[in-house]
Amino acid sequence: MAARRGATFRRRELGKELRRLREKAGLTVQEAADGFGFSETKLSRVETGHNTLPRLADMEKLLDRYGVTDVDDREALLILHRDSLSSDWWSPYRNVMPSGMPLYVGLEMDARAMRTWHSQVVFGLLQTESYARAMFLTAKPVEETTTEFVEHHVQLRVARKQIITREDSPVELRVILDESALRRMTGSPKIMREQYEAIAEMCQLDHVTVQIMPCSLATYRASDNFTILDFDGDAASVVQVDVQNTISVTDKRREVWKHNRRFDVMREGALAPTETPRFLSNLARELA
Known part of the structure; x- marks a missing residue:
């Protein structure tokens, strides 16, 4: 694996592995989530990489439920889980993203x-700052967005x-x-x-x-x-x-x-x- 891996990529890889383990264990998403205090929807979003499990204890319990007993396998997954908890550089812009x-x-x-x-x-990645700003400002009165919203969008695009x-x-x-x-x-x-x-x-x-x-x-x-x-x-x-x-x-x-x-x-x-x-x-x- 390449050295440059962000938290989002790790969340996606962790989610795919958790889904593989759940299916191997013969469990539905609902059955896997039952008793953990979080919803079927939340576990689905974990499996697709949109979210991660915030608590180490939940991760360990999930591995137990999936029958993961090999020490090395568990350690590798727990390290991946820990890395997936890191903050992404784009986190300050989350509220302006669809x-x-x-x-x-x-x-x-x-x-x-x-x-x-x-x-x-x-x-988007070819747009100049002026072009991006003009595009968002044109939509501003229709979409009822704020000037702050527009500027955050422009900053995100430039970054x-x-x-x-x-x-x-x-x-x-x-x-x-x-x-x-x-x-x-x-x-x-x-x-x-x-x-x-x-x-x-x-x-x-x-x-x-x-x-x-x-x-x-x-x-x-x-x-x-x-x-x-x-x-x-x-x-x-x-x-x-x-x-x-x-x-x-x-x-x-x-x-x-x-x-x-x-x-x-x-x-x-x-x-x-x-x-x-x-x-x-x-x-x-x-x-x-």
């Missing part, structure tokens, strides 16, 4: 590679970009953007031109590839924005899909396979990465 987002944000920090498709707005710029193992990023996402006016022409320049600069990084899907191309386009995260070692890939007012995060093989296929088809249909800087330059000139 359901499912905390799990995804925590996992993306440990991703080796990221592949994403965005058709409506510029992909998340470190996975691209960090010196130690930056994420390998492949992005496909629909032309409409780039043409949709956000903020002002000045903000849009700065956004085009920022994407072009990002394309100069060896580990970043951006392709554009022109509106004139009659080719397949996925209906929802999605991102696929790949990890080092044997950790399962994860797919995140934008849905109304929330996001979906899963590592189910069928879902990951479907979105891998969708991405590959769109990658083949989009303009070559070498065409991206020129396309962005043309868009900027149109706004001059």
